[in-house]
Amino acid sequence: MSDHGSGPRALTDSTVDITDMFVFPSPEQSGALVLILNVFPLAGPTAHFSDVVDYRFRIRPVKVPSPGTGTSFAVSEKEYIFSCRFGIPREGTGGTQHMQEGTCTAPNGQTVSFRVNDDEGSSGKGFRTFVGRRMDPFFFDGPAVIQSFAARKLEFKSTGNNTMYRQNVLSIIIEFEVSTMFAAGDGPLFAIVGETVIAGRPMIRLERFGRADIKNVVLFPKDADPVNRDLEIRDLFNQEDAFKLGAAYLGAFRSRMNANLAVWDNIDGTIDWPLDPRGTHPLTELLLADFMVVDISKPFAEDSYFEIEQAVLKGTSHKTCGGRAPNDDCMETFMTIMINAGHGPRISDGIDKPAVPATRIFPYLVPPEPNPPIPKLPKIDTTKAEAIDGT
Amino acid sequence: MELDVASIFMTKSVDDEFPTTHGALALANLEAQINGIESVAATGRITLSDQAGFIDLVLLRGEVLARIVDYEWAEELANELTRYAPVNGAALLARARTRATFHRFADAQSDLDEARRLGADAAKVDAERAAIFQAIGQYEQALTLYIEAFERRVDFNSLGDLATLHAECEEITTAERFFSESRSCYRGVSPIPLAQLDFKRAHMWIVQGDLKRARSWLDSAVRLLPGYAPAQGHLAEVEAALGATDSAIARLRPLTISSDDPDYVAQMAHILSQTACSKDAREWLDRATARYIELVARHPEAYADHAAEFWLGVGADSHRALGLAQKNFEVRPTRRAYELLARIQHSVNA
Numbered sequence: 001m002s003d004h005g006s007g008p009r010a011l012t013d014s015t016v017d018i019t020d021m022f023v024f025p026s027p028e029q030s031g032a033l034v035l036i037l038n039v040f041p042l043a044g045p046t047a048h049f050s051d052v053v054d055y056r057f058r059i060r061p062v063k064v065p066s067p068g069t070g071t072s073f074a075v076s077e078k079e080y081i082f083s084c085r086f087g088i089p090r091e092g093t094g095g096t097q098h099m100q101e102g103t104c105t106a107p108n109g110q111t112v113s114f115r116v117n118d119d120e121g122s123s124g125k126g127f128r129t130f131v132g133r134r135m136d137p138f139f140f141d142g143p144a145v146i147q148s149f150a151a152r153k154l155e156f157k158s159t160g161n162n163t164m165y166r167q168n169v170l171s172i173i174i175e176f177e178v179s180t181m182f183a184a185g186d187g188p189l190f191a192i193v194g195e196t197v198i199a200g201r202p203m204i205r206l207e208r209f210g211r212a213d214i215k216n217v218v219l220f221p222k223d224a225d226p227v228n229r230d231l232e233i234r235d236l237f238n239q240e241d242a243f244k245l246g247a248a249y250l251g252a253f254r255s256r257m258n259a260n261l262a263v264w265d266n267i268d269g270t271i272d273w274p275l276d277p278r279g280t281h282p283l284t285e286l287l288l289a290d291f292m293v294v295d296i297s298k299p300f301a302e303d304s305y306f307e308i309e310q311a312v313l314k315g316t317s318h319k320t321c322g323g324r325a326p327n328d329d330c331m332e333t334f335m336t337i338m339i340n341a342g343h344g345p346r347i348s349d350g351i352d353k354p355a356v357p358a359t360r361i362f363p364y365l366v367p368p369e370p371n372p373p374i375p376k377l378p379k380i381d382t383t384k385a386e387a388i389d390g391t
Numbered sequence: 392m393e394l395d396v397a398s399i400f401m402t403k404s405v406d407d408e409f410p411t412t413h414g415a416l417a418l419a420n421l422e423a424q425i426n427g428i429e430s431v432a433a434t435g436r437i438t439l440s441d442q443a444g445f446i447d448l449v450l451l452r453g454e455v456l457a458r459i460v461d462y463e464w465a466e467e468l469a470n471e472l473t474r475y476a477p478v479n480g481a482a483l484l485a486r487a488r489t490r491a492t493f494h495r496f497a498d499a500q501s502d503l504d505e506a507r508r509l510g511a512d513a514a515k516v517d518a519e520r521a522a523i524f525q526a527i528g529q530y531e532q533a534l535t536l537y538i539e540a541f542e543r544r545v546d547f548n549s550l551g552d553l554a555t556l557h558a559e560c561e562e563i564t565t566a567e568r569f570f571s572e573s574r575s576c577y578r579g580v581s582p583i584p585l586a587q588l589d590f591k592r593a594h595m596w597i598v599q600g601d602l603k604r605a606r607s608w609l610d611s612a613v614r615l616l617p618g619y620a621p622a623q624g625h626l627a628e629v630e631a632a633l634g635a636t637d638s639a640i641a642r643l644r645p646l647t648i649s650s651d652d653p654d655y656v657a658q659m660a661h662i663l664s665q666t667a668c669s670k671d672a673r674e675w676l677d678r679a680t681a682r683y684i685e686l687v688a689r690h691p692e693a694y695a696d697h698a699a700e701f702w703l704g705v706g707a708d709s710h711r712a713l714g715l716a717q718k719n720f721e722v723r724p725t726r727r728a729y730e731l732l733a734r735i736q737h738s739v740n741a
Contacts, residue, residue: 009578012579013579013580014424015581040423041427042430043423044422044423044424044425044426044427044429044430045423045426046422046426047419047420048419048423050413050416050580051412051416052410052411052412052580053412053580088413089416089419143438163431163437163438163441167427167430198410198580200410206580
């Protein structure tokens with residue numbers, strides 16, 4: 001979940017499968033912003049980045065909408081890109097462990113080289129990077145959310161089942177001084193999208209990430225959609241430019257979101273987000289613009305996910321940096337907003353923190369879980385498994 | 392059997408037209424996916440659909456690296472899955488795939504019927520069913536299902552399926568067009584699907600006896616995925632037929648270690664038997680014979696075909712070959728199976 005396996009393409013090629021993105025002001029360094037892009041769910045020890053994929057962050061200045069003009073942020077045409085490319089691994093000295101190297105190019109044109117899994121990381125003027133295998137910080141009872149949608153009632157338990165518990169991912173972590181990368185006068189609000197694209201021309205977008213679980217929780221279920229009940233829509237959504245959705249599939253995305261958001265809203269038996277006369281859900285336009293918004297003038301916060309968007313919805317001023325920190329229980333925040341608009345109790349999935357919480361020191365995400373012993377035959381928790389698949 | 396990742400990071404492959412992840416990276420990542428999911432499974436937190444996906448990954452590794460041990464493992468996993476979740480469509484679909492892999496087509500069909508009844512995804516069930524129809528020579532039924540899939544979505548998979556069916560029916564011009572269209576539709580970066588497609592195209596040209604064309608597609612497949620054992624094996628076969636025996640032997644030698652499929656050992660025996668290395672040939676022959684006997688006992692439907700070819704050829708036991716070819720024809724009454732049977736009968740009668 002989050003964005004793990006968010007479409008057929010991601011499911012068949014883990015190297016392009018973005019699992020998560022985190023964006024937050026550095027808790028270590030004033031005036032710095034941290035970007036984290038995780039790929040490759042359940043990354044075993046031989047997991048590598050692809051040598052033909054550009055792993056990148058696209059960043060654009062945005063402004064909150066003027067009062068009475070809806071919920072869509074005004075997105076600038078100006079764009080800053082951090083781009084990471086990887087080579088083919090070569091044999092390490094004295095052993096069979098293979099090292100992969102890569103480069104990260106910053107928006108100011110500076111490029112730094114790094115070695116994957118190098119604990120020292122790498123740095124250039126105004127920015128530093130760490131790239132390598134880390135423990136997956138995501139925590140959420142994904143199976144229960146699927147089951148909830150299917151049953152049209154909340155199926156969360158007091159103790160949730162985090163299927164990503166102590167599993168690993170491949171992480172790209174960048175921390176940079178904002179003043180060295182962005183033009184004076186840009187900001188303080190920025191919208192960020194993480195992407196995997198085929199490097200070179202023509203550029204083909206494989207996956208993208210703006211907010212957690214937009215694809216797997218909001219777009220994936222088909223049965224409520226009045227227009228396309230048999231369409232796997234996530235890869236179509238993945239291919240789109242988050243800052244400028246094309247016209248071809250916009251109607252399909254809107255229909256799916258309107259339908260599924262209405263199901264989530266009504267899952268507690270109460271409608272908190274009445275649809276407008278055209279059947280549009282109040283969250284649809286906001287979520288269709290699938291990017292993460294952060295205010296770099298505000299200090300680090302561990303629980304600020306979606307706060308800027310909530311302020312926009314209420315027509316008030318935001319108070320936090322927004323974005324998303326690794327320990328933020330963002331899914332509970334998001335589920336609560338979808339289900340009761342914050343009018344009711346906080347929705348809990350029974351999991352409140354990562355298996356091992358992130359630190360406040362670069363590179364923030366904790367080292368990977370060493371491989372547990374591998375049994376010949378994996379055991380299946382059948383009570384859960386059967387329930388998940390609705391049988 | 393451990394995948395020797397260290398030995399496969401040696402060559403660089405870039406297809407200018409279709410940039411794909413380096414083949415060695417792709418194989419290492421397939422290994423990493425399998426290891427990662429095994430770790431989750433060890434904690435008991437795996438979902439049923441993840442478990443079904445895991446079985447697919449193990450089958451894929453088995454196919455790419457020619458590891459029968461992976462097919463057997465996948466079968467064990469699928470059997471275990473259906474024991475735990477006997478009324479789950481995804482579980483039955485997974486078991487159908489493993490049964491079809493071992494050419495137990497009737498069992499696989501019955502799993503598919505049950506999977507569909509239990510609500511498994513119709514498109515996935517039909518895709519499996521079509522592949523089985525094709526394997527057993529019921530081409531009209533396969534074509535109907537492939538066309539339905541094509542009408543739902545024109546993409547790499549639907550075009551590729553039509554290409555392989557037309558190739559099987561020896562409608563070469565049509566097959567070539569679908570192969571090309573399928574290739575041009577590919578939008579991923581994993582080299583594995585492209586290498587598999589090129590391999591199927593090469594196989595079509597081998598059957599047609601055009602070894603030069605076959606070689607060019609096999610070259611493409613191994614350039615994309617150097618560790619792709621069946622492509623390397625067929626390339627060795629083509630090279631040997633074209634007289635490049637040293638190159639063929641160099642390709643086969645690593646396969647005889649990394650793969651537990653006796654085809655490569657049998658090929659070594661065949662090539663060496665035609666040279667002065669008769670003692671070496673004898674050793675390879677003994678090894679192939681022992682392994683075929685073992686496999687035919689364990690998976691008669693799946694290995695009757697190749698074992699019959701082996702005993703008709705370098706194995707030099709036409710009577711044994713005949714029984715296996717008859718068995719093969721019962722399982723897959725295709726033109727190829729008939730021709731094999733006829734060749735063996737001719738040999739026995741001669």
